[in-house]
Amino acid sequence: MAKIKGAIIVNAERCKGCNLCVVACPSDVLALQPQKVNQKGYNYAYMANPDNCIGCASCGIVCPDGCIEVYKVKL
């Protein structure tokens, strides 16, 4: 079976820290920044466990602000 790996870029300034991507992620990749905030003061989302990402784009689809770009490769 071909192995798939994914990665995402979160537009940190656009992110409002709603946490919906964290809930939607099937492989527990995402989390909200525990300390850092963006200019608006939101704890933005980031890849806490980048190795688990499968590039399914669930996070990107549920993101209400369109902050997430998803990339995927087959190994």
Add this chain to the structure above:
Amino acid sequence: MDVNEIIKPENLVYRKPTLLNDNTMHYCPGCSHGVVHKLVAEIVEEMGMMENTIAVSPVGCAVFAYNYVDVDWIQAAHGRAPAVATAAKRLNPHKLVFTYQGDGDLAAIGTAETVHACNRGENITIIFINNGIYGMTGGQMAPTTLEGMVTVTCPFGRKPELNGYPLHIGELLAKLKGTCYVTRQSVHTPAAIRKTKKAIMQGFENSMNKKGTSVIEIVSTCNTGWKMSPEKANVWMTENMFAEYPMGDLKNE
């Protein structure tokens, strides 16, 4: 494999549609409006109608929709979006015309315009965001508010003997001869969002094929008005809103 090796233009699988511009939306964190805006932008882009779309925005949170989706917008008076869209479509029959309305706009002050536009079978698509509350003005009771639901104008819960019953505008419009497609969807999970995208796509195609009015009701959350976190609001919606407003097609001809 390093993250930087994966992040290359040829590996891109998902990004926000280019029609949704870079202005940061004024919506609260986790608001369903953002997802629906994104879907509308994606669909208009996929249909190649970027230059041939006239959208009508309501009064409500979505009043500023013209700031985010780069198509031509008309901002209608409160509740009058279907009437404005009627004129826009009749004068420009080759354009894609849709309205984007909330429940306070469509189901309360604009009931007459909505019912008559649907009854005339205008070739427009109505996107109806139903979150059971007046979101913009601070969470007052709307006609679609659930029985027993607490809002700032019914702090002890909505009582049918005092405030009437939740208005099922979808079922009402499905009975009219002018509508060709009435469906109720939601945008709380990736699967639901894909289904909603298909529904909006069908609505837009129906309007271009002169089949009649399409109504896409989207049961959504208003986490600020409901005073919950976005993920709790989604759970509350599946438990309470879906019982009153079941998902699925109400009419598909």
